[in-house]
Amino acid sequence: MENKDLMRTIQVKFPRLSKGQKLIAEYILKHYDKAAFMTAAKLGVSVGVSESTVVRFANELGFTGYPKLQKALQEMIKNKLTTVQRIELSNDYISQENALKGVLKSDMENIRATLEKISYKTFDSVVNSLFGAKKIYIIGLRSSSALAEFLGFYLNLILDNVQVVAYGVSDIFEQMLNISEDDVVIGIGFPRYAIRTIEVLSFAQSRGAKVVAITDSLLSPLASKADFTLIAQSNMASFVDSLVAPLSVINALIIAVGLREKDKISNTFTNLEEIWQEYGVYSLKDKENKFI
Template sequence: MSSTHVRTAQPATHEPDLVSDGYDAFHQKLRARYATLPTRLRQIADTILKKPDDIALGTVSSLAADAQVQPSTVIRFARTFGLNGFSEMQAIFRERIRSRSTSYGERLHALHGEDGGPATSVAVLDGFYHAAIASLDALHHHLDRKKLEKAITRLVGAQRIYILGLRRSMPVTRYLSYLLTKMEILHQVIGLESGMEEEAMLSAGPRDAAIVISFAAYAPRTVELFKELERRCVPIVAVTDSPASPVIPSTGLWLDVMEADFQGFRSNAATMVLIMTLATAIAERRK
């Protein structure tokens, strides 16, 4: 399971734990320090967060060119995060590609015990339990409370709430719709089984609001529909995992959720708790 604990690093100090913990640990550390980075280092961070695959397959020069900085700045960036240099940072992104490309069959095989036999049900339960707890701890400690209040205020005043979340976010959108239905709050889900996503938001406008839920590697269809909502001037609250996420609205109102995983199976625990909070707070304030 990827660690959600953020350790403080000093420049040019090697941190083997960051390397072994992998992309999630590096990603979380980068998000935590993003706002305090100098301008040039933030340019590199933006490039890394937007094009992680390019980092895995590129070079120091190609990253520097994309970020519009000198190659020496890339090395300084890596050392700022406790890595020895670009090669060590690149190894983290290459491992991300390898782990991401595993099929569900391969993930299930990874659950096998050291003797090659199937994992016990208790071991599987423990793995998912600890991933969920880590996700909830990260949400509790790192969620921006002021942004949460702004999001609730925006959604409370909406004539209709549109909900967009595909692929892994689909169960979350379904449950949010269920909650809003029970609380008699007018809403519209975009992109379930109908295949009529654009038609679902024909009436969407500035008097409405939308909740867009998307996580790396960001479903392209979600990004397309998000842009259409922006074009229609619909106020948006994004639930996502990176300051460089392609679904953060122009207003900058987004809620940060970082889910841990167990053997490649990523939790939805923190996202579920967050949307339960949103739905309940909206209903309470509308009373």
């Protein structure tokens, strides 16, 4: 079922629903943003019906279970939530007392879902494309900028032809002025998607460059501009984006590239260790366990 048709489906089926199911339908139509992050049990309590009634309601709409209905609601709203709305939602399901456990469990679920969704074949194709690229551009704006910088830092130690594109003295498009079909652009973006990242991928596409998207869904606007899409789940009903699963995918990408360049990495880090020691980049301990 298309997400855009979900609310219409509820309205059409409403007259044929049972009394309890109508209460659920009315709640979702009015408070779909909150219902999207409620368990079947919690939704039942909020409406005043049993958990089994909620499950039957999902089945009545054509879903195989409540989780499928919940997923459809989340897909429908995740790009529309403002930061204020995210704060309100996080207050509903994560309290100050259970914040640590709630967030860690959510991140664990994101990694588990990513492991199931990501295409190993696509992952290998992305690695191959990086080795065939004349130059690699990486763009991730807003909250994704940390991911872009992390990926760029490590890839540049291995490949030497990596540029992280970001806001600065020159415009983003000026930084990519000489992009060609020999290059690869990696775009990183999660809800709410940064418009400029999408525009950059379109620009790269128009120049014939190979485009890689690291995003949360094949329905993402980044995916529509990409030759290869790596899916990493980032669901978090909060004002803070969950970037644990995307970072894990990026780690895997760095390691996969590094494994093909073992000798080069060994030489690079041997040289770096000498530089770090000479200039005291990292703290060291002497034999008496004192920092030097």
